[in-house]
Amino acid sequence: MKQLKMTLASLFMVLSFQGFANDCEDDNAAGAKAEMSIEKSDKDAVYRLIYLSTSEGIVSVSIYDERGTLLLTDRIRNVAGGFARPYNFSGLPSGEYTIQITDASGKTTKTLQYGEASSSETAGRQSELKVNVNALAESTRYELSVLGDRAQPVTVTIYDAQNNRIFSEQIDEPGNFRKVYDLSKVRASGGAFEVTHAGSVFQQPIR
Secondary structure, eight states: OHHHHHHHHHHHHHHHHHHHHHHHHHHHHHHSOOEEEEEEOSSTTEEEEEEEOSOOEEEEEEEEOTTOOEEEEEEEEEOTTOEEEEEEOTTSOSEEEEEEEEETTEEEEEEEEESSOOHHHHHHHHHTOEEEEEEOTTSSEEEEEEESOOOSOEEEEEEOTTOOEEEEEEEOSOSOEEEEEEOTTSOOTTOEEEEEETTEEEEEEOO
């Protein structure tokens, strides 16, 4: 009888340990955060959602517009490893969209910019451009600086006091730039530097 009690006690300990180990494995699996990314496909207006996870189960995909309005809910049964799924945005207005994934590990969100950026966003980026002209010691040499987050080229035009164009060039390199212009051979005093970028015009007088 004593030996039977010891055997039952040992068996109970083994089963308890196995149950504890299984619980730990389940917790680790549930706690593993899934990964997601959004890629633009070769087709217009089609974006591909890539979901990576080692856990199996139901995955909910929700798409919202920039006002937070729910546009679509998709439920997908995930197998270990993940999935890729295309979503077609044709017929929707240009703007920022949010894709949210909900699974056993929680929620993950990514945003994408579809179509042309809104006019307010474009104006905001243009307003960040800073143009400045500094006269150097020689008084006929001027340093032009254009600072701001830009990807498009800018056009630099120089006018004399009678508003005649005396020089023009296009700067293709993105990002900030500085350049010194020698105006000793022209009457530039009283004129202006003009920088054109993405439809916006910035002017700085030559003093």
